[in-house]
Amino acid sequence: MAETARNTYQLQITTNSPLAYSLFLLCLRCKRFDESERELLRYRIAVASGTVGVRADTVIVPPCSTTSIVSSTSQFQQHDFRNSHFTRTWDAKMSVNSEAARQELINICAQQLSSFQRSGDAFCIFSKVTAGTGGVYGEYISHIPPAPSIATDLQQQSPRTLFVLDSSFNPPTLAHMRMAASAIRSTKAKLADDARLLLLLAVNNADKAPKPAAFPLRMAMMQLFAQDLITTLTSSSSTEDVHAEGLTIDLGLTTGPYFHEKSRVIAESGLYPSQTEQVFLAGYDTLIRIFNPKYYGAAGGMREALEPFLGRSRLRITMRTDDAWGGREDQLAYVEGLRDGGLEDVGGLAAWCDRVDLVDGDEEAVSSTKVREAAKSGDGAALEKLVSPRVKVFVISERLYAEEK
Numbered sequence: 001m002a003e004t005a006r007n008t009y010q011l012q013i014t015t016n017s018p019l020a021y022s023l024f025l026l027c028l029r030c031k032r033f034d035e036s037e038r039e040l041l042r043y044r045i046a047v048a049s050g051t052v053g054v055r056a057d058t059v060i061v062p063p064c065s066t067t068s069i070v071s072s073t074s075q076f077q078q079h080d081f082r083n084s085h086f087t088r089t090w091d092a093k094m095s096v097n098s099e100a101a102r103q104e105l106i107n108i109c110a111q112q113l114s115s116f117q118r119s120g121d122a123f124c125i126f127s128k129v130t131a132g133t134g135g136v137y138g139e140y141i142s143h144i145p146p147a148p149s150i151a152t153d154l155q156q157q158s159p160r161t162l163f164v165l166d167s168s169f170n171p172p173t174l175a176h177m178r179m180a181a182s183a184i185r186s187t188k189a190k191l192a193d194d195a196r197l198l199l200l201l202a203v204n205n206a207d208k209a210p211k212p213a214a215f216p217l218r219m220a221m222m223q224l225f226a227q228d229l230i231t232t233l234t235s236s237s238s239t240e241d242v243h244a245e246g247l248t249i250d251l252g253l254t255t256g257p258y259f260h261e262k263s264r265v266i267a268e269s270g271l272y273p274s275q276t277e278q279v280f281l282a283g284y285d286t287l288i289r290i291f292n293p294k295y296y297g298a299a300g301g302m303r304e305a306l307e308p309f310l311g312r313s314r315l316r317i318t319m320r321t322d323d324a325w326g327g328r329e330d331q332l333a334y335v336e337g338l339r340d341g342g343l344e345d346v347g348g349l350a351a352w353c354d355r356v357d358l359v360d361g362d363e364e365a366v367s368s369t370k371v372r373e374a375a376k377s378g379d380g381a382a383l384e385k386l387v388s389p390r391v392k393v394f395v396i397s398e399r400l401y402a403e404e405k
């Protein structure tokens with residue numbers, strides 16, 4: 001092991017991953033850490049090719065917490081990530097068609113979820129997917145403690161605009177994809193530097209009890225959805241897509257069911273620059289709920305919650321013009337009504353409407369509910385029109401929603 005900087009250690013091993021993990025953790029165990037060290041200790045392990053999707057692993061160990069990290073086992077599966085930042089790089093060769101690769105993805109997501117839930121934190125990023133010249137590549141990340149040095153690591157491509165697609169991802173649909181793609185295409189920014197997409201899964205929902213699929217399966221589908229989205233954005237020869245190269249998609253978890261909470265914990269995480277403008281991508285049905293005082297407790301609660309939220313965030317609202325929410329004109333009229341006193345009537349400010357951009361959606365109704373119904377009845381042709389290719393393979397292969405009541 002060679003010390004390459006005061007607090008950075010590089011351990012290079014050329015072997016397949018199980019042995020590499022063991023040796024790596026053994027080295028961590030043997031090392032005594034100086035509790036006065038202010039900086040994080042960074043270990044990097046490189047493993048030889050031959051294991052699906054694995055190229056390199058990095059563990060960043062905060063001082064004073066290493067005993068719990070290396071306490072019990074050298075097995076990757078039982079490793080306690082609570083105080084560590086773990087990234088695992090994968091590449092597009094990881095095929096959703098391989099049962100072993102899917103299982104590995106689900107296992108990693110389950111570990112990441114349990115690490116997040118034990119942490120008591122309100123927000124984390126568990127994975128990053130990037131559009132590169134050679135295709136899609138990305139990293140799995142364990143729960144990330146809110147340490148400044150790590151925040152700096154993740155800020156290398158500081159976004160001016162952070163699009164946030166908050167969803168139950170149960171499962172992610174083509175409607176979600178079109179909302180995200182349309183938002184990304186709407187920016188003329190050089191995306192690698194100026195814009196970022198965050199796919200955010202709330203482990204608590206304002207209205208719904210947790211239902212199938214389990215959260216690790218949804219996290220796995222977020223990963224596949226992100227790859228499909230990048231494929232969509234980069235495969236077209238249209239000039240509007242040229243900036244997608246370099247786009248990073250962060251995958252996150254949050255405990256907060258409400259948008260004002262999600263926005264605050266993202267801002268307070270330190271993972272994005274303070275001047276980053278958040279743009280939440282949501283549907284018309286969700287806009288109605290954001291401006292419903294029933295979610296905000298006592299009188300004045302809505303204003304207290306939404307004023308700081310809409311101060312830092314915009315809402316890009318996609319109209320949902322299938323039968324449940326009325327037609328396009330009705331939806332435009334609802335927003336006009338909010339501006340003309342409707343919001344003040346419920347304790348809000350008419351000016352909040354300036355933070356809302358209403359955009360057209362698809363005429364055809366696409367929803368996660370429809371996907372679950374199609375999956376349950378084994379209707380592959382319907383699935384094709386509702387979800388992206390990798391998500392479709394995952395839903396069918398893992399028999400998701402097949403038993404749903």
Ligand SMILES: Nc1ncnc2c1ncn2[C@@H]1O[C@H](COP(=O)(O)OP(=O)(O)OP(=O)(O)O)[C@@H](O)[C@H]1O
Nearest residue numbers: 167168169175282283286318320361366367368369
């Ligand atoms: N077809 C659509 N058009 C416009 N917005 C949509 C559409 N589908 C989903 N959304 C929006 O995307 C966000 C996340 O959606 P969500 O995960 O609740 O999907 P859903 O299809 O509405 O789910 P479910 O069918 O399980 O209720 C919400 O703000 C929702 O309004």
Ligand SMILES: NC(=O)c1ccc[n+]([C@@H]2O[C@H](COP(=O)(O)O)[C@@H](O)[C@H]2O)c1
Nearest residue numbers: 168202205206207257258259289290295
């Ligand atoms: N007032 C609010 O902030 C508010 C109200 C209803 C739902 N939500 C959230 O909107 C997101 C989408 O909700 P559904 O999955 O129920 O469509 C969820 O994260 C949910 O918790 C927020």
